[in-house]
Amino acid sequence: MLDFLHKSKASKSLVIFVHGLQGSENTWLNASGKSFPSLLIQDEEIKRNFDFAYFNYYTSLFNIPEIVKKYTGFFKGLLGKPHAKVDKNLHINEVSDLLSTYLGEMTHQYDSLILVCHSLGGLIAKSLIVHHSGDAAVKKIKLIFSLAVPHNGSHLADIGERVLSNVQIKNLMPLNDDVNKINHLWISNKDFNPKIIYFQGKMDDIVVGASSVGFDANKPEIKFCDDDHISIAKPQSASALVCISVANALLGFVKNQAINELSNQEAADLSELEKQDFVLKLIIADVHSNLIANAKQRFYDAERVRRVLIQMDMNKEMDFLYSAIGQIYTDAFSEALAGKIKDGDELLGHVHRRIGEENLNLLKSISEITFLHKIGMVHQLANVNEDIWWAREHSIKTLEEYKAKKSE
Incomplete structure (x- = not known):
């Protein structure tokens, strides 16, 4: 679902945070309980020019509880008893389908959309771009922040797939056919892709440097941070390197938009x-x-x-x-x-x-x-x-x- 955490009447740009595997809104919370968006909003110009939202989707490491809930719910239904919706892990392309619909239904008032993506969330964003490029809402996406995204897979997923039968872990495996296809479509779509800024955590042992930067027909813009795979999404303060870099890019986006609007007069x-x-x-x-x-x-x-x-x-x-x-x-x-x-x-x-x-x-x-x-x-x-x-x-x-x- 798309949950708004900051809205203003004047803003024409929406920043959406997309978490990764086993993530949620807590992905963006630091040890002090402050969220990544709240640190960005400390800048008055960012607060004035951008609204902020979380895109949350179901993700779990284990499938056994899902199976139990599924059949428990099935039998309750047969007996005419109420039961809760049964969630399950979806393939990244299926999650991007959901995101495309949320954007289409809930972002009419915005001229520009910006995605901040952590880990698996970045693959969801790329799937969204290449599979829904004709959607009016997707065309509004102007910028993607790629935080420790395994564009070429993570070897840790190889181990996880041997232990857990999980479609989302499979999506993270190196040489995964579905992700390879997304990367190929991304390169083919180079003239229509939004700008993407790659963030590489120097302490990250889960997504190595070579994988944190995707295959790109255009020269990649890379930011290096003194973070591991988890901390890169949880800056401890507005002065953290990843927070400064994202804030500066957002402020640069504001300037570019203003000049662009003037050029179109x-x-x-x-x-x-x-x-x-x-x-x-x-x-x-x-x-x-x-x-x-x-x-x-x-x-x-x-x-x-x-x-x-x-x-x-x-x-x-x-x-x-x-x-x-x-x-x-x-x-x-x-x-x-x-x-x-x-x-x-x-x-x-x-x-x-x-x-x-x-x-x-x-x-x-x-x-x-x-x-x-x-x-x-x-x-x-x-x-x-x-x-x-x-x-x-x-x-x-x-x-x-x-x-x-x-x-x-």
Whole structure:
């Protein structure tokens, strides 16, 4: 079942904790009785932007009590006596079926879902993604935290399967056919999978390092923690490494969402930019009209992002980006002065190309600030910086002369 433990009217994102074998809500409780979600909610921004819930499903090491209850209930039913529902261990694909239905029925109000998964819970999450990818609710899953998940099996499950006949233990065995199929589908589904962050406990003897990181067509993001298989789900305080890492990722998600929402806003009326200095500098440099139109759109996109960064108090990140982009322009203009770049069209194209090349290196930033936004940033700089020109012979004098001529 899906049990909510924190809800607010304003939140559009839900974080769901999915336990593993023999787990429950207690999976997330530390020795002081504080839960993982409660430690995260200590951060006011996380509390304001996320709701929290547990997904609980039946899991038990032993099947004998299930058999006894099953036939006891059967005979009670024959005698017309009331009896409780008989629970049993389900295959991970069957548990993911249940989770898909809960999400479909109980998460209509959310735009984004995030899963925090421990051990077997991570395999349930992957099964959910690959087998229910067409579901509207599953498409809302944007991020998965994989805490000590045996993506490639656990050798301890080999021993457990010899002692206990348990389908969920069988799911945890190395080279298990069902899990291999999920891994194969996960790789095939790479363009549609949500982002996954792998957490590896350095003290974990149950899920070894190689298994804690799944097969992935994309470069995996891995966090290392000083935890064992159990403690990784029970941080002792908000300053525990696993708690800090999850909290930082959630805060980063908030920033990315805000920028993404801004990027999806309606396009501006670009005609209002005609008198901006960055446009006039392009015109007097005889830059092609198509490039000018592109520069206008990128300028507007970058302006929206700039306002969000200011609201989020990300001035350091913003200053770094503008400084680095300004340096790319300066280097290019030096080449223009040396005669290696012949005109404004070529100079503009060169700067745009260099920004694209450095997008994931020198200009690396939060993912939602794309290289298109960064292209716009060079035009923002051109609007306020008297030293940015797209032709060698132009200066503030030629710009003022052009303005005066246009106003006549």
